[in-house]
Amino acid sequence: MTRRDRVLEAAATLFHERGFHGVGIDEIGRSAGTNGPAIYRDFKGKDELLAILFEGALDIVTIPTSASFDDPQAELAFIVRHHATFAVENLALVSIYAHEHRSLVDPWKTTFEKRLQKHGSRWRRTIAACYPDASRQDAAIAAHAAIGMLHSVVFWPPSVLKAPDVVDRLCEMALGAIAQAAVAQPAA
Numbered sequence: 808m809t810r811r812d813r814v815l816e817a818a819a820t821l822f823h824e825r826g827f828h829g830v831g832i833d834e835i836g837r838s839a840g841t842n843g844p845a846i847y848r849d850f851k852g853k854d855e856l857l858a859i860l861f862e863g864a865l866d867i868v869t870i871p872t873s874a875s876f877d878d879p880q881a882e883l884a885f886i887v888r889h890h891a892t893f894a895v896e897n898l899a900l901v902s903i904y905a906h907e908h909r910s911l912v913d914p915w916k917t918t919f920e921k922r923l924q925k926h927g928s929r930w931r932r933t934i935a936a937c938y939p940d941a942s943r944q945d946a947a948i949a950a951h952a953a954i955g956m957l958h959s960v961v962f963w964p965p966s967v968l969k970a971p972d973v974v975d976r977l978c979e980m981a982l983g984a985i986a987q988a989a990v991a992q993p994a995a
Contacts, residue, residue: 810839810841810845810848810849811849811850813839813840813841814835814836814839814841814846814849814850814856815856815859815860815863816839817835817836817838817839818830818835818839818853818856818857818860819860819899819900819903820838820899821834821835821838822857822860822903822907823899823902823903826906826907827853827857827903827906827907827910828910830853831843831853832846832852832853835853835856854911854912854915855915857903857907857910857911857915858911858915858916858919860900860903861903861904861908861911861915861919862915862918862919862922863900864893864897864900864901864904865919865922865923865926867893867897868889868890868893868926869922869925869926869929871889879933879936879937880937882933882936883933883934883937883982883985884978884982886929886930886933887953887957887978887981887982887985888974888978890954890957891957891974891977891978891981892974894957894958894960894961894977895960895968895973895974895977898960898961898968901958901960901961902961904958905958905961927950927951927954930950930953930954931943931946931947931950932946934946934949934950934985934989937985937989938986938989938990940990941989941990945988945989945990946989948988949984949985949987949988949989950985952984952985952988953981953982953984953985953988956977956980956981956984957977957981960977
């Protein structure tokens with residue numbers, strides 16, 4: 808493992824355990840088997856470490872989902888399953904995002920938010936294709952509700968996450984929530 812990889816791994820572990828603001832560059836360096844100043848050979852600082860972790864997580868979530876589908880239901884099921892699997896298998900990264908997304912600063916923040924918006928747009932378009940009678944707002948609510956549900960695994964007890972069918976159940980519930988949120992509500 809390269810020094811760069813050790814530093815990223817140490818940063819992810821420490822950000823997850825103590826939060827972005829609870830960790831200094833020297834601690835990250837020590838945890839990576841080097842020292843704080845050595846980190847600056849590969850990174851501009853702690854902010855860039857956070858940005859790289861976020862970008863890497865978004866790469867994992869978005870790149871495999873860039874395939875095109877003829878059936879929007881199959882596409883939605885694929886996106887949900889991929890995201891659910893990612894969330895369950897990468898609790899530390901999802902937790903860092905859930906707790907530290909407001910800590911990201913420019914220039915990384917702008918780039919990351921554009922990519923995140925594009926990812927969210929794919930969810931909304933796919934949901935709209937599955938539920939053509941849903942309003943744009945309902946599709947957006949459905950997308951955010953599902954993503955929020957999938958990210959909520961970081962708050963679950965470890966015993967629940969160890970259930971053998973946790974990803975399957977999470978997918979069923981997320982798809983059910985999407986269906987419920989995407990169906991236009993009758994006017995009162």
